[in-house]
Amino acid sequence: MLSLTCKTAIKAVIYLATKMETGEKAGIREIATFINASEHTVGKMLQTLVKEDVINSMKGPNGGFFITGKQKNQSLLKIIHAIDGTEIFQQCGLGLSKCSATHPCPIHDDYKIIRDGFKNMCQQKKISDLLEPVNDGLAYLMG
Amino acid sequence: MLSLTCKTAIKAVIYLATKMETGEKAGIREIATFINASEHTVGKMLQTLVKEDVINSMKGPNGGFFITGKQKNQSLLKIIHAIDGTEIFQQCGLGLSKCSATHPCPIHDDYKIIRDGFKNMCQQKKISDLLEPVNDGLAYLMG
DNA sequence: GATATAAAAGTATTTAAATACTTTTATTAC
DNA sequence: GTAATAAAAGTATTTAAATACTTTTATATC
Numbered sequence: 097m098l099s100l101t102c103k104t105a106i107k108a109v110i111y112l113a114t115k116m117e118t119g120e121k122a123g124i125r126e127i128a129t130f131i132n133a134s135e136h137t138v139g140k141m142l143q144t145l146v147k148e149d150v151i152n153s154m155k156g157p158n159g160g161f162f163i164t165g166k167q168k169n170q171s172l173l174k175i176i177h178a179i180d181g182t183e184i185f186q187q188c189g190l191g192l193s194k195c196s197a198t199h200p201c202p203i204h205d206d207y208k209i210i211r212d213g214f215k216n217m218c219q220q221k222k223i224s225d226l227l228e229p230v231n232d233g234l235a236y237l238m239g
Numbered sequence: 240m241l242s243l244t245c246k247t248a249i250k251a252v253i254y255l256a257t258k259m260e261t262g263e264k265a266g267i268r269e270i271a272t273f274i275n276a277s278e279h280t281v282g283k284m285l286q287t288l289v290k291e292d293v294i295n296s297m298k299g300p301n302g303g304f305f306i307t308g309k310q311k312n313q314s315l316l317k318i319i320h321a322i323d324g325t326e327i328f329q330q331c332g333l334g335l336s337k338c339s340a341t342h343p344c345p346i347h348d349d350y351k352i353i354r355d356g357f358k359n360m361c362q363q364k365k366i367s368d369l370l371e372p373v374n375d376g377l378a379y380l381m382g
Numbered sequence: 383g384a385t386a387t388a389a390a391a392g393t394a395t396t397t398a399a400a401t402a403c404t405t406t407t408a409t410t411a412c
Numbered sequence: 413g414t415a416a417t418a419a420a421a422g423t424a425t426t427t428a429a430a431t432a433c434t435t436t437t438a439t440a441t442c
Contacts, residue, residue: 143420
């Protein structure tokens with residue numbers, strides 16, 4: 097459902113959030129290493145997140161990417177929309193282009209329940225929620 | 240989550256099931272047209288479904304693809320496993336290769352609930368269940 | 383058994399996502 | 413203001429899925 101880049105984005109933002117406490121910025125290479133992803137993919141993806149105001153960046157020496165306290169309260173959905181677009185939770189389970197309640201595919205209602213459940217979960221989970229288990233060593237961003 | 244080919248496969252099998260009543264076989268072109276998919280993709284995909292005993296085929300004049308009454312009682316999951324493999328409902332929501340209860344990603348538990356719910360739905364739905372609304376003109380395989 | 387039909391099988395191309403590379407721009411420190 | 417640093421931006425390549433094309437095999441009909 098989510099693209100690989102989107103999953104990478106979520107991990108990168110959580111990583112930035114773990115750095116927030118110390119006020120440190122993180123560079124592309126550092127982030128890519130920590131979440132075990134391609135530097136190039138991470139670089140491009142971070143650019144998008146900056147444009148969409150999910151995170152911030154500074155160029156130059158001591159520059160890098162960082163996140164504010166306000167941004168830490170953003171939901172997972174915000175990241176997903178920034179990377180994979182806003183249509184992602186509308187799509188038909190069988191790929192019909194115009195699937196709807198009045199022109200449903202055979203699994204329309206059942207799939208909608210699952211898809212909406214996933215969307216709700218992503219809407220409720222804030223970056224700050226996901227950060228805690230990582231900080232406590234109870235959850236991981238790689239491996 | 241499911242590949243495009245897998246969604247095509249599900250629609251193709253439902254279409255074959257609608258033909259079962261009359262005992263007719265359906266050719267690649269007919270199926271592809273009815274579910275609005277590429278003939279080539281459909282051809283290859285049907286070969287896989289035959290190998291995996293999800294459907295049957297006969298070569299030669301009056302040949303084509305067909306499904307038996309027993310096969311009509313197969314679950315969606317059977318089709319999904321045949322096309323996308325059996326690992327598909329094990330995968331981590333953030334793409335970690337070794338995500339587990341003892342080495343979880345930050346959304347492990349929440350994602351597992353969604354993923355297991357989807358799997359259960361696919362396990363419970365039989366081809367025969369999905370066929371009915373299509374036969375009754377209440378659900379569609381294209382559009 | 384020759385012919386026609388339709389799937390099976392094998393190979394090639396296209397497409398979109400992911401990854402890689404290069405150049406430009408902004409910022410800091412000296 | 414020069415040099416160094418790091419992101420931004422633009423372009424190119426790789427990869428895997430999807431799609432397309434070609435040849436072979438099995439079956440039915442005459």
